[in-house]
Structure formats: C-alpha cells, structure tokens
Amino acid sequence: MSTTNPDFNGSAVDSGHSNSVDVAPGVHIRHGSPGQPPHGYDSYPPNMDPLDRETDALLASQSEERISKPDQYTKPPMRPLLLIPVALSFSLARGMDFAPHVDVYTRIACNTLGKMGLFLGNFIPLPANCALDPEVQAVASKLQTTMVTTLGLLNTLTAGWWGLYSDKHGRSQAMSVAIFGILFTDLMFLFATDYSLLLIGHITEGLSGGWPALQAALMAHISDTTPEGSRAKIFSLFTGIVCAGIALGPSLSSIILRGLPFVSGDITVIFYISITCALINLFYVRVILPESHSVEARNAIAALHREEKARRREERRERDSHARVAKNSRVARMVRRAQEKVVRFLAPVTVFMPRTRKRPGRLRPQKDWNLTFLAMAYLCYQLALGVYPVKYMYVEHVFAWSAADLGYYISFASTIRAVFLLVVLPWLVRVLKPPHVIPTPALSSTGNIVAENQEIPTQAPTQMSPPPSNLVSDIHFDLALARISVLLELLSFLATTMTTTAPGFVFATSLVALGGGLIPAAQSLSLSLLGSKEDSGRLFGGIAVIQAVGMGTVGPMIFGITYSTTVATSPKAIFVLAAAMLSISLALLCLIRPHSDFGSDGLGYDSVGVDNEAMPLMD
Known part of the structure; x- marks a missing residue:
C-alpha cells in the first residue's frame, strides 16, 4: 500500500503510488486509515483500487460530519x-x-x-x-x-x-x-x-x-x-x-x-x-x-520577550561603549533608561501603529x-x-x-x-x-464526493x-x-x-x-x-x-x-x-x-x- 507524508504546508506527498482519485483542482488530501464502504454501499467494488477506498471513505465520513454540524463557525462555546x-x-x-x-x-x-x-x-x-x-x-x-x-x-x-x-x-x-x-x-x-x-x-x-x-x-x-x-x-x-x-x-x-x-x-x-x-x-x-x-501561547510570548530584552540590552551596551566619557555620562544613561521604562508602560498602544502589509500582485x-x-x-x-x-x-x-x-x-x-x-x-x-458561508462537499462526474479547493485533514481542527x-x-x-x-x-x-x-x-x-x-x-x-x-x-x-x-x-x-x-x-x-x-x-x-x-x-x-x-x- 502506498503511504503519504505531509510536507510543511500540510499537503500530501505521494510516495510510490499513482492514484486515480477524482478530485477537484487545488485539493490537498491527507490520507487516513482504511475505513468502511461509502454511504449507500454494502461493500467495495472488487476492481476498486485500495487507495480509492481510503479516499472515498475519508471524504464521505468528513462530508457527513460537515453536513451534520451546520453553521459550526457561528456557535460560540459556553x-x-x-x-x-x-x-x-x-x-x-x-x-x-x-x-x-x-x-x-x-x-x-x-x-x-x-x-x-x-x-x-x-x-x-x-x-x-x-x-x-x-x-x-x-x-x-x-x-x-x-x-x-x-x-x-x-x-x-x-x-x-x-x-x-x-x-x-x-x-x-x-x-x-x-x-x-x-x-x-x-x-x-x-x-x-x-x-x-x-x-x-x-x-x-x-x-x-x-x-x-x-x-x-x-x-x-x-x-x-x-x-x-x-x-x-x-x-x-x-x-x-x-x-x-x-x-x-x-x-x-x-x-x-x-x-x-x-x-x-x-x-x-x-x-x-x-x-x-x-x-x-x-x-x-x-x-x-x-x-x-x-x-504554548504564553511560552511563545515569553520567549519573544526574552529575545527582545536581550536585544535591548545589547543595543544599550553598544550605545554606552560609543558614548563619550564625561562627568554627566552616568546621569545621562540613568535618564535614558528611566525614559525607556516609562515608554515601556505605554507599549500596548504601539499595537495601533501602522503595519507593513504585503498584498498579492504588488x-x-x-x-x-x-x-x-x-x-x-x-x-x-x-x-x-x-x-x-x-x-x-x-x-x-x-x-x-x-x-x-x-x-x-x-x-x-x-x-x-x-x-x-x-x-x-x-x-x-x-x-x-x-450569514456565514459553510463549505459543502461536491460530487464529481463519477459520483464520488470531492472537495473544492479545500485541504481535508484527517482530524478535526482544534479551534473553530x-x-x-x-x-x-x-x-x-x-x-x-x-x-x-x-x-x-x-x-x-x-x-x-x-x-x-x-x-x-x-x-x-x-x-x-x-x-x-x-x-x-x-x-x-x-x-x-x-x-x-x-x-x-x-x-x-x-x-x-x-x-x-x-x-x-x-x-x-x-x-x-x-x-x-x-x-x-x-x-x-x-x-x-x-x-x-x-x-x-x-x-x-x-x-x-x-x-x-x-x-x-x-x-x-x-x-x-x-x-x-x-x-x-x-x-
């Protein structure tokens, strides 16, 4: 049986098998374990490829799950x-x-x-x-x-x-x-x-x-x-x-x-x-x-904080090393550091500053x-x-x-x-x-359930x-x-x-x-x-x-x-x-x-x- 290895983008990379699954262009499929025959069938056709069995079972089960949970995006948790x-x-x-x-x-x-x-x-x-x-x-x-x-x-x-x-x-x-x-x-x-x-x-x-x-x-x-x-x-x-x-x-x-x-x-x-x-x-x-x-989110922010603190400390050392040795140099450094502390209290306001944004085609x-x-x-x-x-x-x-x-x-x-x-x-x-638009599965010309321009994961998303x-x-x-x-x-x-x-x-x-x-x-x-x-x-x-x-x-x-x-x-x-x-x-x-x-x-x-x-x- 062929196996698939997901790449860093989440799309599947086939390792040694050319399948004939009928899917729409732009679909990325991550295959799961073999499942039951598609809805409405007692068994798989004898000439059906094993990989097609996996894909049809996966798509059918996930389409039923989607249909049974309409408007999942508009229902907030308790x-x-x-x-x-x-x-x-x-x-x-x-x-x-x-x-x-x-x-x-x-x-x-x-x-x-x-x-x-x-x-x-x-x-x-x-x-x-x-x-x-x-x-x-x-x-x-x-x-x-x-x-x-x-x-x-x-x-x-x-x-x-x-x-x-x-x-x-x-x-x-x-x-x-x-x-x-x-x-x-x-x-x-x-x-x-x-x-x-x-x-x-x-x-x-x-x-x-x-x-x-x-x-x-x-x-x-x-x-x-x-x-x-x-x-x-x-x-x-x-x-x-x-x-x-x-x-x-x-x-x-x-x-x-x-x-x-x-x-x-x-x-x-x-x-x-x-x-x-x-x-x-x-x-x-x-x-x-x-x-x-x-x-995980708190640890990531803490790591970012440590990196930012180390960068500021290095910049401060570099400024002090280039500063002229004078009587008021120590006082000037103390004043500058005090100003930095005050500005840091107002740091959340900087979240509203203009943001650099790359747009497609520009x-x-x-x-x-x-x-x-x-x-x-x-x-x-x-x-x-x-x-x-x-x-x-x-x-x-x-x-x-x-x-x-x-x-x-x-x-x-x-x-x-x-x-x-x-x-x-x-x-x-x-x-x-x-109203929100909920993605629904589509049918191919052969009657198989396909996804339209969607990546279909094997597991439900952890967050809506x-x-x-x-x-x-x-x-x-x-x-x-x-x-x-x-x-x-x-x-x-x-x-x-x-x-x-x-x-x-x-x-x-x-x-x-x-x-x-x-x-x-x-x-x-x-x-x-x-x-x-x-x-x-x-x-x-x-x-x-x-x-x-x-x-x-x-x-x-x-x-x-x-x-x-x-x-x-x-x-x-x-x-x-x-x-x-x-x-x-x-x-x-x-x-x-x-x-x-x-x-x-x-x-x-x-x-x-x-x-x-x-x-x-x-x-």
Missing part, C-alpha cells in the same frame, strides 16, 4: 458565559459605591475643617448641616478630584502593562491583581479617617490596573474562547451587563441604606458587601475559572492604517464621553434638579443603555448580520475558525455598526443643544443609548484587524489605556475647563464640543478600508511586518 458572575458583581458593587464614596469625601472634609466639633465616623449618618456647608463641599470636591486624577493617571500608565502581563502569564493572573487593587481601595474607604488612607488606596488600585485592567483581561478572555470573526454580539452582552450593574447599583445601595431597619444609614455595610464580592470573585478567578490563554509592501484610524476614532469617542460628569452639573444649574432627581435620571439613562445592549443590539446583530470570506463579511458588518452607532450618538448631542426644557433634555440624551453599539463593535473590529489572537492581551491593554486617557483623565478635564469658562454665557458649549469630537470619530471610521484579500491566510494579513522597536515588551 466558556465566555463563565465571566458573567465577575462582570455583573463588580459592576453592581461599582454602582453601589458611588454614593458612599461621596459620603466619605464629605466626612473627611467636615472633620478636617472641624465644622461639627467632633469626629464623624463612617458608622453614623452624615449630618445635613455638614453636607450642605459650601466650604465643606469645596474641600470635598478638591479631594475627590485629586483621588480621581491620581487613579486615572496611574491607570493610564499601568493598564496596558497589565494587558501585556496577561499575554505572558495568563488572563486569570491579571484579573486577580486588578481585583486585589479594587478590594484594597474599598478597605481604605472602610477605615479612612483622613485623606492619606484614601490616597494609598487609589495609588494601589492604580498600580494594579484597577477597573480598566480588569475589563481588558475580561475582553481578552472572551477573545480567547470565541471563534474568529464578528464578536459584536458577545461584547455587547458583556457591555450591557456592566451598564445594567452600574444602573442597578445606586438603587440597590439606597434600598439597603434606607429600607433595612438594622442598617439605618451605616455606609460601612455597603463597603462590607463590596469587599465580600471582591473576595468571592478572587476565589472564583483563581480556583474555578479556567485559564483561557494556552501554555511588489512593494504598503502601510495599513486601518487599526490606527480605529484607535484614533475610539479615542475621540472616549474623549466625548468625558462630558458626562459635567453634564450632571449642567442639569443642576439649568433645570435646578435636586440630588434625588439627578439619581433618578442617571438610573433611567443607564437602564435604557443596558436594555439596548442586552436585548436590542444582540437581536439586531442576529437579524442583520450576513471561519473561512476568509466570512472574516471579510464580519469586518464590514462591525465597521458599519460602529459608523451607525457614532452617527446616532452625534445626532443625540446635536438634539441636546436645541432643547430648552427638562423633558426634551431627557428625551434627547436618552437617544445616546442607540449609540452604545460602538464599544462592542470597535472591540470586535480591532480583533479582526489585528489578526492574531496571541496579541489580544496587548490589544485590550491598549484599549484600556485609550479609555483611561479619554474618559478617565483628559476628557473630563477638557469639558470641566470648557464648562467653567462658558457656563455664564453659553452652558451648552460642552454639548457642541462633544458633537465635534464625535464628528471627528465618524470621519476617522470612514477612512477605514478593509482590503478585499483580507484574511487570505486565515489570520487577517498575508504578511505583516512590525518594527520591533516600535512595540517594546515589558520587563
């Missing part, structure tokens, strides 16, 4: 759903902590100024005359701004680094560190008597990556456990869960503080609940949740700017989201809303967004998303991957969803600038929920444009950095300065500025042009070259 308890519990705890955090800031300010003449602990209700004192409110506002800015700056520097860490050591490790940082901050709020404990807590959470790093690890875990293609539906589900938790958290906190007689306003109960949730999640992530990033490689344009569009969108804290000050100033009115509005708007992301958007994706044509259609669908979402949110802000009544403002701002599809669409699109799942941790680390810079630090600062300078003459200027940022985001999305040959190698690029110096790795 493993991403294991993350729902983590996402829901943390978003609920985050929403529940909003009011108690403000309460602690006010207590510390009141104690610092000595307004009450005695120390106010967290276990008694806050006196009304202390909370209404303008001087106390000014100090509390400065304290809150200091803590939020500190946390935002540290998240900007470390969230991406922890994304790289998850590529090298696993998603569960990165999640555990982020959970510990959030847990430590809640402990500091629980025992805070002055601002120093709060500062220590926020610094610890910032160094651990905090909420942005946790979200990045969750999204990377989802990308590891879902097939390639459009992930807008699953990302929409988790984004909606987070919005639902944040929407329900404040109401649940109010019910606990006001509705339970044994609590009677003791805010420490809320912190105990948050700490308990964090401890349970830490146990769940470390013990129960399976690691999604394979050991001699010169081209720069692919698609991922760069997407990152810039996402940054503009996140900057526009910085209007939300200032928007709440706007409604209190223009419509004279009380704190209770504002709380109802926040819960109402968050609930609408959560319903859209959890129910409406997944339904729209299911209805409007183009859609054909290149499906990847292309998924990319176009995600891109269209992102553009429409930004357009709808832009129209909402334009409508807000034209409203003069409170009901009109509520209606106009409620339309923002229709633009909630951008975040899941952008996350799914960025994964498809990246092409390699091994870099998903770096990618979501870069996205976390963009979120920390846009919505967490720079965005609120820009809108805060704008509002403080225009509130007397044109308070709606903040909405005009947000609309301008969304217009730039939409224009950048329109510059993205997926290539027709995208995904020809199954990864998204035919050949990608990236400058190693442009993508430094962590130490």
Whole structure:
C-alpha cells in the first residue's frame, strides 16, 4: 500500500503510488486509515483500487460530519458565559459605591475643617448641616478630584502593562491583581479617617490596573474562547451587563441604606458587601475559572520577550561603549533608561501603529492604517464621553434638579443603555448580520464526493475558525455598526443643544443609548484587524489605556475647563464640543478600508511586518 507524508504546508506527498482519485483542482488530501464502504454501499467494488477506498471513505465520513454540524463557525462555546458572575458583581458593587464614596469625601472634609466639633465616623449618618456647608463641599470636591486624577493617571500608565502581563502569564493572573487593587481601595474607604488612607488606596488600585485592567483581561478572555470573526454580539452582552450593574447599583445601595431597619444609614455595610464580592470573585478567578490563554501561547510570548530584552540590552551596551566619557555620562544613561521604562508602560498602544502589509500582485509592501484610524476614532469617542460628569452639573444649574432627581435620571439613562445592549443590539446583530458561508462537499462526474479547493485533514481542527470570506463579511458588518452607532450618538448631542426644557433634555440624551453599539463593535473590529489572537492581551491593554486617557483623565478635564469658562454665557458649549469630537470619530471610521484579500491566510494579513522597536515588551 502506498503511504503519504505531509510536507510543511500540510499537503500530501505521494510516495510510490499513482492514484486515480477524482478530485477537484487545488485539493490537498491527507490520507487516513482504511475505513468502511461509502454511504449507500454494502461493500467495495472488487476492481476498486485500495487507495480509492481510503479516499472515498475519508471524504464521505468528513462530508457527513460537515453536513451534520451546520453553521459550526457561528456557535460560540459556553466558556465566555463563565465571566458573567465577575462582570455583573463588580459592576453592581461599582454602582453601589458611588454614593458612599461621596459620603466619605464629605466626612473627611467636615472633620478636617472641624465644622461639627467632633469626629464623624463612617458608622453614623452624615449630618445635613455638614453636607450642605459650601466650604465643606469645596474641600470635598478638591479631594475627590485629586483621588480621581491620581487613579486615572496611574491607570493610564499601568493598564496596558497589565494587558501585556496577561499575554505572558495568563488572563486569570491579571484579573486577580486588578481585583486585589479594587478590594484594597474599598478597605481604605472602610477605615479612612483622613485623606492619606484614601490616597494609598487609589495609588494601589492604580498600580494594579484597577477597573480598566480588569475589563481588558475580561475582553481578552472572551477573545480567547470565541471563534474568529464578528464578536459584536458577545461584547455587547458583556457591555450591557456592566451598564445594567452600574444602573442597578445606586438603587440597590439606597434600598439597603434606607429600607433595612438594622442598617439605618451605616455606609460601612455597603463597603462590607463590596469587599465580600471582591473576595468571592478572587476565589472564583483563581480556583474555578479556567485559564483561557494556552501554555504554548504564553511560552511563545515569553520567549519573544526574552529575545527582545536581550536585544535591548545589547543595543544599550553598544550605545554606552560609543558614548563619550564625561562627568554627566552616568546621569545621562540613568535618564535614558528611566525614559525607556516609562515608554515601556505605554507599549500596548504601539499595537495601533501602522503595519507593513504585503498584498498579492504588488511588489512593494504598503502601510495599513486601518487599526490606527480605529484607535484614533475610539479615542475621540472616549474623549466625548468625558462630558458626562459635567453634564450632571449642567442639569443642576439649568433645570435646578435636586440630588434625588439627578439619581433618578442617571438610573433611567443607564437602564435604557443596558436594555439596548442586552436585548436590542444582540437581536439586531442576529437579524442583520450576513450569514456565514459553510463549505459543502461536491460530487464529481463519477459520483464520488470531492472537495473544492479545500485541504481535508484527517482530524478535526482544534479551534473553530471561519473561512476568509466570512472574516471579510464580519469586518464590514462591525465597521458599519460602529459608523451607525457614532452617527446616532452625534445626532443625540446635536438634539441636546436645541432643547430648552427638562423633558426634551431627557428625551434627547436618552437617544445616546442607540449609540452604545460602538464599544462592542470597535472591540470586535480591532480583533479582526489585528489578526492574531496571541496579541489580544496587548490589544485590550491598549484599549484600556485609550479609555483611561479619554474618559478617565483628559476628557473630563477638557469639558470641566470648557464648562467653567462658558457656563455664564453659553452652558451648552460642552454639548457642541462633544458633537465635534464625535464628528471627528465618524470621519476617522470612514477612512477605514478593509482590503478585499483580507484574511487570505486565515489570520487577517498575508504578511505583516512590525518594527520591533516600535512595540517594546515589558520587563
């Protein structure tokens, strides 16, 4: 009997037998062990070649397997759903902590100024005359701004680094560190008597990556456990869960503080609940949740890291050997190395840099700017989201809303967004998303089952991957969803600038929920444009950095300065500025042009070259 030896491309090389199998051009067959007669036959014909028997049995069995499993590319596994308890519990705890955090800031300010003449602990209700004192409110506002800015700056520097860490050591490790940082901050709020404990807590959470790093690890875990293609539906589900938790958290906190007689306003109960949730999640992530990033992928990234580190060390030695011996040479080297360390913290952002791409039929490689344009569009969108804290000050100033009115509005708007992301958007994706093309076997002129331009393996693939044509259609669908979402949110802000009544403002701002599809669409699109799942941790680390810079630090600062300078003459200027940022985001999305040959190698690029110096790795 003849034998076959697969070459490095996976095609079969016949060793000593010329077969007469009727197959279509371009087929590569890997022969397996002899099987049973083809479907519909009791035995093989006596004059049938043994190799033909093997081939017919193999093709028939695999065609039946394909037919019995339709649409195998569109059915995600259940493993991403294991993350729902983590996402829901943390978003609920985050929403529940909003009011108690403000309460602690006010207590510390009141104690610092000595307004009450005695120390106010967290276990008694806050006196009304202390909370209404303008001087106390000014100090509390400065304290809150200091803590939020500190946390935002540290998240900007470390969230991406922890994304790289998850590529090298696993998603569960990165999640555990982020959970510990959030847990430590809640402990500091629980025992805070002055601002120093709060500062220590926020610094610890910032160094651990905090909420942005946790979200990045969750999204990377989802990308590891879902097939390639459009992930807008699953990302929409988790984004909606987070919005639902944040929407329900404040109401649940109010019910606990006001509705339970044994609590009677003791805010420490809320912190105990948050700490308990964090401890349970830490146990769940470390013990129960399976690691999604394979050991092989982590080892490969670790080896790449060691090579990159050795290369940098050699370059550093070479620079130092050519440097002039001077009094300040040692200081200059220390400054240069410190700069390299800081830049390395921002290394995940370099994943969005233009990539060298070789296209069929063209001699010169081209720069692919698609991922760069997407990152810039996402940054503009996140900057526009910085209007939300200032928007709440706007409604209190223009419509004279009380704190209770504002709380109802926040819960109402968050609930609408959560319903859209959890129910409406997944339904729209299911209805409007183009169906995947599933390869089916064909029949030759002799009646044998043949494959058309497909390599037929003897074993089932270890990971579900859609054909290149499906990847292309998924990319176009995600891109269209992102553009429409930004357009709808832009129209909402334009409508807000034209409203003069409170009901009109509520209606106009409620339309923002229709633009909630951008975040899941952008996350799914960025994964498809990246092409390699091994870099998903770096990618979501870069996205976390963009979120920390846009919505967490720079965005609120820009809108805060704008509002403080225009509130007397044109308070709606903040909405005009947000609309301008969304217009730039939409224009950048329109510059993205997926290539027709995208995904020809199954990864998204035919050949990608990236400058190693442009993508430094962590130490």
